[in-house]
Amino acid sequence: MDRTNELTLPASTSWLADADAQAVCDAIRQGGHNIYFVGGCVRNAILGLPDSDVDMSTDAIPEKVMDLAKDAGLKAVPTGIEHGTVTIVSGGKGFEVTTFRRDVETDGRRAVVAFSDSMREDALRRDFTMNALYADARGRVIDPLGGLPDLLARHVRFIDDPQARIREDYLRILRYFRFSAWYADPHAGFEPEALAAIASNITGLETLSAERIGAEVKKLLAAPDPAPAIAVMRQIGVLNTILPGSDDTWSTMVVHFETLLDAPPDWRLRLAAIGGADVAHRLRLAKVDAKHLELLKESAFGSQAIAEVAYRHGSDVAKAVVILRACMSEQPPSLAVLESIREGAEARFPIRAVDLMPQYSGAALGQRLAYLERFWIDSGFTAGRDALLRLPEP
Template sequence: MSEKVDHILAQADWLRTDGIQAVFSAIEQDGDEARVVGGAVRNTLLGHPVPDVDIATTALPETVMQRARAAGLKPVGTGLDHGTVTVISGGFPYEVTTLREDVETFGRQARVVFGRNWVRDAERRDFTLNALYTDRHGRLRDPLGGLEDCLARRIRFIGDPDKRIQEDYLRILRFFRIYAAYGAGEMDAAGLGACLRQRDGLRHLSAERIGHEMRRLLRAPLAGPALSMMNDCGLWEIATGGLARIDDFLALRTLSHIAAEVTDPELGLVVLAGFVREDLERICDRFRLSNAERGRMRSAWAAMKRFRQRKDLPEAEALIYEFGRQGALDGLLAHWAGQKARGQAADAAYEDLLSRLRQSPLPVFPLKGADLIATGHAPGPALGDQLKRLEASWRDSGFSLSKDDLMRLAGACS
């Protein structure tokens, strides 16, 4: 097994680049070592993409800075107090962190000393599958026996789960997020029990940290089962301040084969928490969402409401014109999920509308105020009212009235 694992790591594209090998060469001097740790190793062994690469080293931060600069690389002291230097090599940023040992822990305010002991460094990490290291040649280093858990997709805390969580209560959400992204089978009972016992610690976390972790969880493949368990344990309500429509969310994820949007956090939050508009605004504020995220959620919720108000399905063009293409698509998927959860969805009709929403052109009102002014209409509020009436007539016609038709109608109305 070890030879096979080493071969997989040695053949990883990210480890074979000149950029990362230059970082190793710069750091590994005078007896210092460097190893890739965590996500890059885990993802490679599980066949997942590797978006970033973290490196652990025995070299002190100031030494990393000096050696990287001397090698012609660009070091940036992104977290020197915590031992972290970002080294840019080959146009790619590598986060290089000196081995650490927690001496005392006060929530996230751990007093940390730098060290040279790889086991102690591993022991301060969160989950066993994240405490895997590899050297520059692809040789695995597994100080805590996390390889078996990784390959079995078991998410287990390192050491005492309660203590790991007390060091940083965000690890409660990370337990569910990592499971949703990489897990298989039942959740680890010891870890789940610790999350339940320590759940009040979530109340001490900042909104930004909770929101960031929840959005990552919502994108993950097993978000449905993870959120179901969170809800059963009372964690969803603590994290979000509200209730969850878990059945609707589970139904939404069954549409992933025809709609990639179902993994977007904005749509997931609308389905989970959008009972009424106030719920939506609360979760936007609680998670400190961006204006773009808020705007998408509001459009989705308004379109979903429109579907609920009608017994038949609206025309695609009308939906796109009122809510925009994205809002119309999100609204349809949110409503469809709710109907599926209640066994009331006419899937063929919804799928047909979904296709038309993707393909139909955006209707553009063909008339402008200048067109009416050119024919003698006076500028002013009355002109604006006239345009609104003409636009309503154009919409009622199914967007079929031409510019000439509207000009004739304007003459008849003047």
């Protein structure tokens, strides 16, 4: 039996107070069907965390959802209608509404589903008990699988049999560690049954696309402190499966040094610290992220002064380089480096190309600019414009 009235969210909860979201609920309910907020938005609201995506679930089939939305004057887009998902546009915002489903067949990467009118069946196809929570339009939480106690205890637990949940979608191996990093009680440790199931299904990770693995790794590394989860991933063989040649030795230091320098969590810095072979390809990183990763590694192992790194690439990159260099030396960075970073990031080269024309042009102009900039950087950014223009040829 579905457990209700265990908890009611405050009316001030952002998505409960959202008139556009409520308009979607009203459209479905006026047609005689039930609709609920589900998953991450409910989980995060209970924990008092920032909003996750606002998803909804209903006992109405997709075609009925579209009809009811149109009857209410709302736009309905069949974004994933074969999987039960319709996007309803209300107040210019899109809300994904998905029909209750049950799995008919799974192959570890995708599932064949059938529509259902049972919330419990819908909940059973989810991954963790803390994600199988629903809330009606008034904020009353409905807990069909007993996930609320797990959530309040910060316990990441697979629904029913971990082996079965993992074999339905092997990405759940990575999701387990990502959710542990974000939501688990850091002092509770990891559930032995879950780790055993993961260890016996690691080869399933090789069937997943690089895009899916990369997306999960980025979310994991963006957690406040992913180091404990990464350490367990390494211990049971997950880390080396997705990133051969990686090493989590620096993970804890990176998080500590970020805090020391008041640097925000940076998944690219943490990925650079872990390393591995052909990382950009294995995680299918965007070109801008792959380029940033290479910049961090080249700068960390290079000899460029940190003030110059800050001047050329900004304070965030400079802090990341300081952290990587500190990991190499296994010594915390001096806070005095923050002043060097500030000076470099705020420095502005006082010479423009037009200042050297027409005396210099083409390649000679570029060479002269580079020479003067080098002199100016070596002066600690203190050499003035007039002094630079008077410099003789090298």
